[in-house]
Amino acid sequence: MACLALKLKLDGVPFNLDVTLCCGQVFRWRQLGGWWYGVVGEHVFKVRQVGNEVFYANVDESMVKRYFSLDHDLERIRLRTCRDAYVRQAFERFWGLRLIRQDPWECLISYVSAAWRNIPAINRSLQALAQAHGEKLSYDGQVFYAFPTPERLACVTEKSLRNCGLGYRARYIHEIAQQVSSGAFTLKRLRGMPYAQAWDELTVLRGVGPKVADCVLLFAFEKLEAFPVDVWVARVLKAHYARYMPEAVAKLAGGALSPSAYAKIGASARAYFGEYAGYAQQYLYHNERTCMQTRK
DNA sequence: CAGGTC
DNA sequence: GCTGG
Numbered sequence: 450m451a452c453l454a455l456k457l458k459l460d461g462v463p464f465n466l467d468v469t470l471c472c473g474q475v476f477r478w479r480q481l482g483g484w485w486y487g488v489v490g491e492h493v494f495k496v497r498q499v500g501n502e503v504f505y506a507n508v509d510e511s512m513v514k515r516y517f518s519l520d521h522d523l524e525r526i527r528l529r530t531c532r533d534a535y536v537r538q539a540f541e542r543f544w545g546l547r548l549i550r551q552d553p554w555e556c557l558i559s560y561v562s563a564a565w566r567n568i569p570a571i572n573r574s575l576q577a578l579a580q581a582h583g584e585k586l587s588y589d590g591q592v593f594y595a596f597p598t599p600e601r602l603a604c605v606t607e608k609s610l611r612n613c614g615l616g617y618r619a620r621y622i623h624e625i626a627q628q629v630s631s632g633a634f635t636l637k638r639l640r641g642m643p644y645a646q647a648w649d650e651l652t653v654l655r656g657v658g659p660k661v662a663d664c665v666l667l668f669a670f671e672k673l674e675a676f677p678v679d680v681w682v683a684r685v686l687k688a689h690y691a692r693y694m695p696e697a698v699a700k701l702a703g704g705a706l707s708p709s710a711y712a713k714i715g716a717s718a719r720a721y722f723g724e725y726a727g728y729a730q731q732y733l734y735h736n737e738r739t740c741m742q743t744r745k
Numbered sequence: 746c747a748g749g750t751c
Numbered sequence: 752g753c754t755g756g
Contacts, residue, residue, distance in 0.1 A: 616753030
C-alpha cells in the first residue's frame, strides 16, 4: 500500500535523525532510498530529515515524537550536563542526538546479545533472529521482520538460537524468553520503579549484568541517570575524567570490573554529570567511536 | 579484538 | 566460553 508522507516541522527543536540512529543505541534500522526504515513492535515505518523538517509515513506524529523523545528538553539537558569542555565539545559535534524510547523486550534481548561483540556482529545476529523467528511484514515493496515475541523465543530451541550467531548468549536469551513469557518476570513492572530498584530487578536475570541493565534502563525505560560503562566509555573516562572523578577512574585500571566497582563508577558519573548522565554517556560514547577509532 | 557475564 | 569482522 502506498502511504503518503507527512511532515513534522521541528520549529527550532534540536534533532538530528541520522546521528540518533547511527550512534549505536538502537539496532536494525535500515537506510533505503533516502529513507530510514524501522520496525517498532509489529509496526514498520519510514522517516527522513531534511533540515528543519522530518518526513514520516505509516506512523502517526505522536508516535514519531514519542519514539525519538522529541519531548526531552535537549537544551536544558545540555546546560545541566556539560560540566567541562570535553563533553561540551561532544554535544556540539553531535547536537540533536536523542535517546530513543525503544521497545523493552527487543532492547533487553539486543543488549544481552551484545555482550563482548562488535556492532556489525550484533546487527547480523539480531537480523538473523528476526528473520528466522519474527513475523514477516511487508512495506513499500520491502520485506521486514518484527522482533520475535517472548512466547515465540521460549518455544525455539537453544540450538536454533545459536544458529543466529549468538554463541553462548543463546542460552541466556532462551531462558529469559521463558521467564518473560511465563509471567515469572514482568518487564512492564520496571516502568514505574526508580532507577536503582529497576536495576536490582533486571540484574537478577542470567545474562544481564550491570552494563546490560544500564543499557536497557536508559534506552527502553527512560531512566536518564543510567550510565552504561563499556570499553569505549571506560577509555573516555580514563583519558579525560581522571581529574573530575579520580576514585572512579582508578577502578578502571585493571581488566574486568566487579559489580561493586561498576556501581561506584556509575555513582560518580551521576554525581558529576547529574540527572541526565545517560545523555552524557551516549554523546561521549559516539564521540569516542567516531573520532578515536585507532586509539587503544 | 569485540557496547561483559556467569 | 562462542565466534565473526
